[in-house]
Amino acid sequence: RMLKRQMQCRLDINRLNAVFLAIYESLIPSEEEKVKQEQFFMLLEKLVNKEWPEAGLYLYGSCANSFGVSKSDIDVCLAIEDAEINKSEVLLKLADILQSDNLQNVQALTRARVPIVKLMDPVTGISCDICINNVLAVVNTKLLRDYAQIDVRLRQLAFIVKHWAKSRGVNATYQGTLSSYAYVLMCIHFLQQRRPAILPCLQEIGHTYSVTVDDIQCAYFDQVEKLRGFGSGNKETIARLVWGFFNYWAYSHDYANAVISVRTGSILSKHEKEWTRRNGNDRHLICIEDPFETSHDLGRVVDKFSIKVLREEFERAADILHNDPNPCATLFEPY
Ligand code: ATP
Ligand code: MG
Incomplete structure (x- = not known):
């Protein structure tokens, strides 16, 4: 009887395994979605570099740490070396630039705990948050991706x-x-x-x-x-x-x-x-x-x-x- 019970357990866990793997597979973003994200990111890079040629734009969070499920928002960090900058001013300027490029729902949240600009790309439907100089998040994103x-x-x-x-x-x-x-x-x-x-x-x-x-x-x-x-x-x-x-x-x-x-x-x-x-x-x-x-x-x-x-x-x-x-x-x- 014990052997039968043990075999039953093993069957159960194997069946469960297949179910978990199926859920995992169904959550992985498609290649097509990844390509769209990259194209959208390149568009942002172009717009940002016109105004701040020295600045870097980085993806972080789940779109870059390999733990992002399908249809996640993307997190972007604008890195500006200049120590003198005023984050709120930069965010407002950024919101302006994005707005004039037909991006939708552009909002600068300058009073949030982590101030950001939020926006949506009407072409791909991708939503995005952009923050300034949150370089630590870019580095911990790499750590997570490397572990994965x-x-x-x-x-x-x-x-x-x-x-x-x-x-x-x-x-x-x-x-x-x-x-x-x-x-x-x-x-x-x-x-x-x-x-x-x-x-x-x-x-x-x-x-x-x-x-x-x-x-x-x-x-x-x-x-x-x-x-x-x-x-x-x-x-x-x-x-x-x-x-x-x-x-x-x-x-x-x-x-x-x-x-x-x-x-x-x-x-x-x-x-x-x-x-x-x-x-x-x-x-x-x-x-x-x-x-x-x-x-x-x-x-x-x-x-x-x-x-x-x-x-x-x-x-x-x-x-x-x-x-x-x-x-x-x-x-x-x-x-
Ligand atoms: P989701 O798929 O739910 O959007 P996410 O990985 O993007 O997952 P968020 O909570 O949106 O998670 O956080 C985005 C990124 O910001 C994280 O991957 C991490 O790099 C950084 N981050 C978030 N919270 C903290 C925190 N409390 N301290 C340091 N870094 C953080
Ligand atoms: Mg996120």
């Missing part, structure tokens, strides 16, 4: 987790839940911690890439083509990893004391980071260290209400994967 090259299971896991978070309404920092960036870091950390490890810790091995941004040194091993197959000693399937991920955040993470750290590939203590107490608006109820801006906790947006929501959602997901004979329907059920 090492083992395909990272991209698969992160797509499933992001899809889950959007379906369940726990992917909105303005509501006290977590950003997509935070979820991807949680996935990287989780795969670094598997035994055998599925991902290495790129910041702990010989640095082949190094830049200093806003006085922060960002350095890591970026020759990731040399690390393909790193995780091949670990045969865990995507279904097993999704279950393990939710189980970790539902039942194993030490919310009172632990900080997850992709930078070190380990768990640090809140104590050593001095994240034990509320500090202004930073509550540190779930702690995710930014890999470069190490004083920055990506969980700081989570408050005493939303932490409950988040943890209940992790538990719900873990329980569904454990008990539900047809978990995918329930797992991604709109909230």
